[in-house]
Amino acid sequence: MTGYREIIDGNGRLYRLGETDRQLMGRSRRWMVFLPWAAMMAISSSEYAFTSAEDTLSEAHGWHGAHIFWLLGVWVFFQAAIAFPTGKLRESGRLSAKAAMMCGAAGTIIGYLALAYAPHVLVAYLGFSVFGGLGAGMVYATCVNMVGKWYPERKGGKTGFVNGGFAYGSVPFIFIFTNYMDVGNYGPVLVGVGIFLAVAVAATGFFFKDPPKNWWPAHVDPLKVADDPKVRRSLSKNPPAVKQYTPREAARTPVLYLMWVCLLMTAGVNIFGIAFQVPFGKEMGFAGGIVALAMSLKAIVNGTGRGVIGWISDRYGRRQTLTIVCWVLGLAQFAVFLSGSLGNMPLFLLASMISGFGGGAIFPLFAAMTADFFGENNNASNYGMVYSSKLVSGLVGSGLGAVVVGVWGYGGAFVLAGCIGLFTGALSFMLKQPGRSGSGPDVDAVPMTRATVG
Template identity: 30%
Template sequence: MVQTTVIAGEPGAPGILDRTRIIARPGFNRWLVPPAALAIHLCIGMAYGFSVFWLPLSRAVGVTQSVACTNLSLIGALTTTTCDWRISDLVWIYTLFFVVLGTSAALFGGWLERAGPRKAGVVAALCWCGGLALSALGIAVHQLWLMWLGSGVIGGIGLGLGYISPVSTLIKWFPDRRGMATGMAIMGFGGGALIGSPLADMLMNAYRTPVSVGVWETFLTLALIYLVFMLAGAFGYRVPPAGWRPDGWTPPPASRAMITHGHVHLRDAHKTPQFWLIWAVLCLNVSASIGIIGVAAPMLQEIFGGSLVGAPDIGFTDFDDSQKRTAAAVAAGFVGLISLFNIGGRFFWASLSDRLGRKLTYAVFFVLGVALYLAAPVLAGGHMLALFVLAFCVIASMYGGGFATIPAYLADIFGTQFVGAIHGRLLTAWSTAGILGPLVVAYMRDAQLAAGVPRAQIYDTIMLVLAAMLALGFVANLLVRPLATRWFMKPAELAAEQARLRPVDAAHEGSFGIGRGGISGPAMLAWLAVGLPILWGIWITFNKALVLFH
C-alpha cells in the first residue's frame, strides 16, 4: 500500500477545524467516535426536556404566582415586561426547535459534507449554547422574543447541525453495523432530556430566590456545561480515509439488493422516487407517534380516571386536590417510561435492522403500530392499565427506532458518500410531522370534547386515524425499491469527490492499521464520560416511573 502524508507545516496547511485535519491515522480506535457523537446529542437532546421550564417561566415576574394580563395578544407577549408569559406563548419555542432543526439540516447538509463533522460540531455547539445564553438574557430582561430567537432559531440551527454531524461519519466507521452505529448516537438525542430535565430542576431549586425563579441562571449554567461537552465531542471526531474498511470485513454480496455498492450525488438524491417514499415513511411514522406521545400524561388521566387513584367509580373531572396530585404523579411515571422506551428503542431497533434489513424493520413498525393503535381503545375500555401502558411504551420504542434506523436506510439506498447531507434534507419530514401530528391530535381531541364524547372515549377515534397514518406508511415503505444504476455517480466523479480526503493511494483499499481491536483504554474512558450521565438520568426516570406500579 502506498501512503502519503499531509504535512501540517506546509504553506496552505488546513486549519484545525478542516476535514483534512481529522482523517484518522494508523492506530486510531473507531470506538472513540460514538461517544464523541453522544456527547453532542446528549446536550442538544435537552430540547425534548424544555417543558421543565414552562411553569417556572409562567411566573417569572410574579415569582410565587403568575401575573396575568387580560387581552394580552401573542405579539404583546413577545415584548411585555410587566405580564407573565402564558405557557401557550412559551411552547412556540418547542415548535421552532423542530421546524428550524429540519430546515437547517436540509440547508447546511451539503456544507457539512464538505466541511466535515468537527467544524459542524463546533458551529452546532456555538449556536446551541449561544442560543441558551441569549435566552438567559431574554428571561433576565423579560423579553420573550429574545427566547424565541435564542433557543428557537439560533438554538434550532445548532440542533440541526448537531443532529446530523455524526451520521455520515458513523456510517462510514461502521459499514458492518450501520444501524447499531447510528442508533448509539441518536439514542443520545432521545436521552438528553433524561439528564437535562432533572439537572435543570436541581439548578432552578439552587438558584431560586424570593425575587427570581432561577431560570435564567440555569440557562447560563447549562450553556457552559453543554459547551464543554459539545466541544469535546466535536474535537473527538475523526473520519476514516476513503477506501478504509474494518480489518477482516468484506462488503455484503451484491445479491442483497436493498444495500447498494454505489453512491448517489446530493444533487440527484431528491430527484428519485425512493427519496420521497422514504420521506413519507419517516413523516408518517413520526406523525402517528409524536402527537399522542405529547399528550401522554393527560391521556392516561382522562381515560383511566379514578382507576389511577384507587377510586374507579369517579372520572377525571371529579378529582379532589389530593387525587389530582396522585394522578399527576402516575401520569409522570407513564411519561418517564415512554422516555425510557424511546431511548432504548433507538438502539434496539436500529441494531436489529442490521439483521432484518431496514425495509423489513419499518414494515414491523407499521404493522405492529397499527395493531397496537387498534387494540388501545379495547384495552382502555377494559380498564387494562398495564397492557395499555405497555402498548404505548412499544409505540414509543418504534418512534425512537424510526429516527435511528432512517440514516442506515438512506445509506443502503443512496450509498455513503453524501448520506449526511441527504439525511439532512430528509429531516424536513420530521419538521412536517412535528406540526402535523400534534395538530391532528389536538384538533380531534377538542372536536370530540365539543361533541360531548365522554373523556374516557375521546381518544378512540384518534387512535383509528393514527392507525390509518401507519397503514399509509406501510404502503410507502412497500414501494421502496433499489435505485436504477443511472442514478449512481460514475467512478471518475466519485474519485474526484474523494481525492481531497484520501491520504492513501486511490488504488488501494484496506484497514490501513485503523480501527483494529475492540474498545481500548481511551475509548473506555470516553464511554464512561457519556455513559455515567446516561445511567444517572435513567435511574432518576426509572424511580419516577415506579409510581405506576404502586
C-alpha cells in the same frame, strides 16, 4: 502517505481498501460511535424534556399554553431544516465536523439562555426555537452520518446506538424540570443545564474526524464477504448501494420522495406523543411523578429501542423491520389513549414505553436505509433531504396537534395518530433500493478495476 488500493465491483461501485482506522485517526473507530452518542445525549433534552418544563415556563413568563407547543414545533422545524445545508457544507469540505459541533454547542447555550431570560415570547422563539434548533440540527446531522461513514459494512446497529442518545439522554432533565425546577429557581437551573450540555457537545466534537471518501474497513473485502458470516448476513439483507449517488441523482429517484413521506408521517406521530403525553396524563388524573416516570420510560425505551432495532435490521432487513415498527407505533397510540381514559397506570406506562420504542426506531432505520440506497459518500446531504420531512412533521405533530386536540379532544387526536402509523406501515412495502434488479448484493463480483495508490 498511507497506502491504499481502490476496487470497483461488478456494479461499478468503488471501494477504498487498505487503511485501518488507527492509521487514519490514531485510534479505534469505536471512538466515532461513543463520542457522537454522548453528543446526541447532550442535545436531546431540548426536544424530549421540553414539555416537562411547560408549567414552570408558562407560569414564570406568562406565556399562553399554546406557545409551549409551538415553541417545540418551531424548534423541530429548524432542527430538521439545517440537516441538508449542513450535509452539503460538510461534504464540500467547507465545514469540518469539529466546526459543526462548535456551532451546535453555541446554539445549545443560546437556546437555554432564551428560555431562562426572554423578556418576550418572540425572543424565546428566536433564541430557543431558531438558534437552539439550528444548533441541535447541526449536531444531529454530523453525529448520525459520522458513524455510518466509519461502519459502512454494519451501519444499522451502530447508527441506532448513536441515534438512541437523542432520546434517553433527556431522562435526568425530565425529572429535574418536573420535580425540582419552579418559578423561584428556573433561571439558574436552565442556565446551568445549558452550560453543561454545551460543554459536552464541544468537548466531544473536538475529536471528530471523517474517513476518506469511499473508505471501507481494511479487514473486510467487499468482494469476498462470504468469509465473514456476520458481515455477509448484514449485506445480504441490506445490500450496499449500487453506486454513490449525489444529492441531484438521489433526488431523481421516486423512492427518495416515498421515504420522505413515510418519515413525515411516523415522525409526526412520534412528536405528537412527545408533546401531548404529559398534558394528557395530567388531565387523566395521574400524578405529576407518574407522568414524569411515563415520559422518562418513553425516552429510555425510545433511545434503547433505536440501538436494538438497528441491530435487528442488520440481521433481518431494514425495510422489513421498518414495516413492523410503523405498525407498533400506530397501535401504541390507541393503547396510550385507552389506558389513560381507564385510569390504568400500569397499562399507561407500558403503552408509553411501546410508543417510545416505535417512535424512536424509525430514525436510525431511515438513516441507515438512506446510506443503503444511495451510498455513504453523500449520506449527510441525502439523509438531509429525507430528514427534511421533519420540517413539516414537527409543526404537524406539536403545533397542529394542539389544534386537533382542541377540536376533537385527545380521543380523536390519538385515534388519528394511530391510523397514520398503521397506514405508513402499509406504505413502506413500496420502498425498494434504486438501481438493483435482484434481491441481494453482487458480493462475489469480480473487480472491474484495481488500482494501487502509494
